[in-house]
Amino acid sequence: MSGLLDPKLDWVMRVLGVRLPDATENESTEEEVPEEDWDLALPLALPPDPQAIYEDAKEEVAAGIEELIRVLKSTGHPVLDQVAQFGLLGLTDGQHVALTKALLQYRSAPPAGREQASKQVQDAVAMYRKTLRGNVFSLMDDNPFGVEIGFRSVLDPALADIAQAVG
Numbered sequence: 001m002s003g004l005l006d007p008k009l010d011w012v013m014r015v016l017g018v019r020l021p022d023a024t025e026n027e028s029t030e031e032e033v034p035e036e037d038w039d040l041a042l043p044l045a046l047p048p049d050p051q052a053i054y055e056d057a058k059e060e061v062a063a064g065i066e067e068l069i070r071v072l073k074s075t076g077h078p079v080l081d082q083v084a085q086f087g088l089l090g091l092t093d094g095q096h097v098a099l100t101k102a103l104l105q106y107r108s109a110p111p112a113g114r115e116q117a118s119k120q121v122q123d124a125v126a127m128y129r130k131t132l133r134g135n136v137f138s139l140m141d142d143n144p145f146g147v148e149i150g151f152r153s154v155l156d157p158a159l160a161d162i163a164q165a166v167g
Contacts, residue, residue, distance in 0.1 A: 050121065050162040051103045057150075057158030058096070064149035065091075071145045091136070095128040099162075106166055118166040125163045132156050 072084035102117070102124040109117035131137075137151040 048161065048165040050165045051107060053158050053161050053165065054099065054103060057155045060154045061150045064147060068140075068143060068145060068147040068149060071147055091140075092128070092131065095124070095131050099124040099128055099159075103162075121166045122163050125159045129156060129159050132159075 069084040072080040075081075099121070102120040106114070106117040106121045132151050132155060140149050141152050143149070
């Protein structure tokens with residue numbers, strides 16, 4: 001191999017875990033190396049990103065809340081309109097802030113601090129899940145307007161996935 005490519009190939013092998021066949025392993029350097037001769041040590045899938053798991057679930061639940069707000073406002077009832085305007089969007093703010101902070105710290109933690117950051121995420125997830133077990137979230141999910149919110153069906157399983165991903 002040329003000296004110019006050696007550092008690049010070394011990086012591919014070291015960082016990506018891929019061993020490229022040496023040209024001398026083939027009868028001719030003109031031939032293409034068949035895929036079955038490639039030694040790929042790459043994982044089949046990347047590990048789950050806890051922040052992405054949370055963002056996806058949060059967006060799905062937010063869409064359900066927005067739909068319920070729209071339905072409540074459409075009733076024309078002044079009390080339901082007030083509930084729609086002031087009573088739904090802040091339901092999980094405290095837990096949302098704590099989990100977001102823990103996830104950001106986890107993402108930026110150096111290897112030596114990863115275990116502590118993981119514990120902080122797991123603690124934030126546990127508190128969030130405890131909050132979701134409250135009666136108000138059951139009532140929200142089982143609302144009489146037929147709007148699927150997803151606190152229990154979407155957000156809670158996502159939180160469990162996050163705890164597993166950082167554990």
